[in-house]
Amino acid sequence: MNINGDAKAALTYDAIVIGSGISGGWAAKELCEKGLRTLVLERGRDVRHITDYPTAQLNPWDFPHRNRMPDEFDKANPIATKCYALDESTQQFFVKDAEHPYVQEKPFDWIRGYQVGGKSLIWARQTQRWSKFDFEANARDGAAIDWPIRYEDLAPWYSHVEKFVGISGNKDGLETLPDGEFLKPWELNCVEKHIQKRVAERYKDRYVIVGRCAHLTEPKQIHFDQGRGQCQARHLCYRGCPYGGYFSSNSATLPWAAKTGKLTLRPDSVVHSIIYDDTKGKATGVRVIDAHSKTMTEYFARIIFVNAACLNTNLLLLNSTSRRFPKGLGNDNGLLGHYVAFHNYRGSITADYEGFEDGYYHGRRPTTAFMPNFRNVRKQEMDFQRGYMVAFSASRTNWGRGNAQAGFGAEFKEKLTRPGAWNVYMMIQAETVPRYENHVRLSSDQKDAWGIPQLVTSVDYTDNDQKISKDFLEQGADMLEQSGCVRISPYLDNRNPGLDIHEMGGVRMGRDPKTSLLNAHNQLHAVKNVFVTDGAAMTSTGSQNPSITFMALTARAATFAVNELKKKNL
Secondary structure, three states: OOOOHHHHHHOEEEEEEEOOOHHHHHHHHHHHHOOOOEEEEOOOEOOOOOOOOOOOOOOHHHOOOOOOOOHHHHHHOOOHHHOOOOOOOOHHHOOOOOOOOOEEOOOOOOOOOOEOOHHHHOOOOEOOOOOHHHHHHHHHHOOOOOOOOOHHHHHHHHHHHHHHHOEEOOOOOOOOOOOOOEEOOOOOOHHHHHHHHHHHHHOOOOOOEEOOEOEOOOOOHHHHHOOOOOOOOOOOHHHOOOOOOEOOHHHHHHHHHHHOOOEEEEOOEEEEEEEEEOOOOEEEEEEEEEOOOOOEEEEEEEEEEEOOOHHHHHHHHHHOOOOOOOOOOOOOOOOOOEEEEOEEOOOEEEEEEOOOOOOOOOOOOOOOEEEOOOOOOOOOOOOOOOOEEEEEEEEEEEHHHOOOOOOOHHHHHHHHOOEEEEEEEEEEEEEOOOOOOOEEEEEEEEEOOOOOEEEEEEOOOOHHHHHHHHHHHHHHHHHHHHOOOEEEEEEOOOOOOOOOOOOEEEOOEOOOOOOOOEOOOOEEOOEEEEEEOOHHHOOOOOOOOOHHHHHHHHHHHHHHHHHHHHOOOO
């Protein structure tokens, strides 16, 4: 593309951020606050906070299909409809199967949200710090490669992020799940507290806590300054929260960046590739295809943050080829796209609890009870590597579950308001060990609507994952039995990788350019002015929900990048 100097200047920024989701929003906030003119590119449509949450206040009977998707939608979207959060009120925030196809060499359910804010509008909002044991796990058991950072490196950045986001949680004093900067915690209900007590009595290495989540239980001034308010415990979060009660890019980081006057946000911008200048030895900009007109424009910047979400970040870097990098940007070692990992959700248990019929709860609490990992924490002691978190909740059913019972009139309605027995649901969130074989790559013959090669997913479970699931089902059932639960039913499902929506890796951090793509500051080893701070950067997965770690890594890397710019090192 040949453009004159004035035209190029109009397309030039200090920084470009690719993606506006959880990590991209943080990159924008940090870079703009530090004075950089920042262009944020989002491949999806614009979504404005409050204005573009059309279903936020609707009742079930306001929807044509009572908030369920019709059969024809399910048939046309066999992947997207597997997501628990997709229904008639939220479907506008999910990518439909035909909109961005990919090649499943092995079954992989890729759940995506293409809009300003990305999946920060539809995330589960659970936020747990990693512990020192998680950053040391690879070095301890010899799987994958060692992280180039430790908990102490990220701890102040966790605090930095938590204060702005607003995290509800309790100071539990656990070495395996460090405390953070918390707002008032939600409460466990009476059955959950009972299980908590029995587990503490029976198992000395297991601790039940209330989940830590990105909800404003008691907003501070920093949250009011963002224009956000207290969580209303409606648990309609996936529709977009008009109160700003939970954290999203739309309600917090992007508006904060915009207030600086340094932000330019460009939706409907599909990034084709990053431009590498062989003579300068650095990236100089990006090629962008308009999502609708399909015209291409080049934008230029001194630093580039890649936050397109894990698999799209891998896709973008693989497609960013040049004479210097024929196999993808920064891909000297051929490892780009490899060591993709995820969380294993293959295991759940249901049970009943007889008792506490005089107890109930208020509102729809947006979190559950959690139990941090207790397997292979300090040393390798099981016949499998790594471990798992446990999440569970207890609830009371309404009489007959309503729609399963025949009847009408006042008596029928009165029965529906009468709470029934207590039920318990328990699930696994297990770490998977990164393997070279688990990878993504570009298709050699299939392209998407924008002329970009489709992504090929080749990711699968291992025997290690099956052993972890088996251990959870045994231990979970035992814990529930010890707590007095009855009719305990363990279940091992056959879900595909990807449905956890926690994919990580492919552009992993490390100490050695021969075995990793990024250094300790999330810079590409071979292209120092390109940073990757979303899930693609993860060297291992831990067993915690990952988003708060993505945010902390991003804030840390952005500060480093600005300092390097000031030193003229980039």
